Amino acid sequence: MSNTTRTSGRTSGRTSVELIELAKQVRELAYAPYSKFRVGAVVECRDGRIFTGCNVENSSYGLTMCAERVALGKAISEGAKEFTRIAVIADAHAPVPPCGACRQVISEICGSQVEIVMSDLNGKIETHTISQLLPEAFDKSFL
Numbered sequence: 001m002s003n004t005t006r007t008s009g010r011t012s013g014r015t016s017v018e019l020i021e022l023a024k025q026v027r028e029l030a031y032a033p034y035s036k037f038r039v040g041a042v043v044e045c046r047d048g049r050i051f052t053g054c055n056v057e058n059s060s061y062g063l064t065m066c067a068e069r070v071a072l073g074k075a076i077s078e079g080a081k082e083f084t085r086i087a088v089i090a091d092a093h094a095p096v097p098p099c100g101a102c103r104q105v106i107s108e109i110c111g112s113q114v115e116i117v118m119s120d121l122n123g124k125i126e127t128h129t130i131s132q133l134l135p136e137a138f139d140k141s142f143l
Helices: 016-027 067-077 099-110
Strands: 004-007 011-014 039-045 050-054 083-090 115-120 125-129
Touching: 011 016, 011 115, 016 039, 016 050, 016 067, 016 083, 039 067, 039 115, 050 067, 067 083, 067 099, 083 099
Parallel strands: 083 115
Antiparallel strands: 004 011, 039 050, 039 083, 115 125
């Protein structure tokens, strides 16, 4: 897959590497006093807008907010509705995928074909669709 993604005939203009670099920058802002595992994410909208997020931990661990969900929440609160890519980075031994909860939220909000660009701090990048990361997702068709 090329670094510049085409969606509905429109090119975003940002490469996957550029999105990862933005995620890396916002990762530095993470509030992770317990795990020390800082994560940064960038959500790219079909209209070209981008929204960033970092993880925000809490001593009541269940209240911790993942970077991907922070970025999506910011995007939605600003009126964004169509998403093309989500980039995520952390200091891990391999490109870091979204956790299970984030996969479910991403699938629900962004649809099955949104691209997930995953990276580690060493520059290794992998790209998958959310349907590849969450096959047979639970969705509104079951309700």
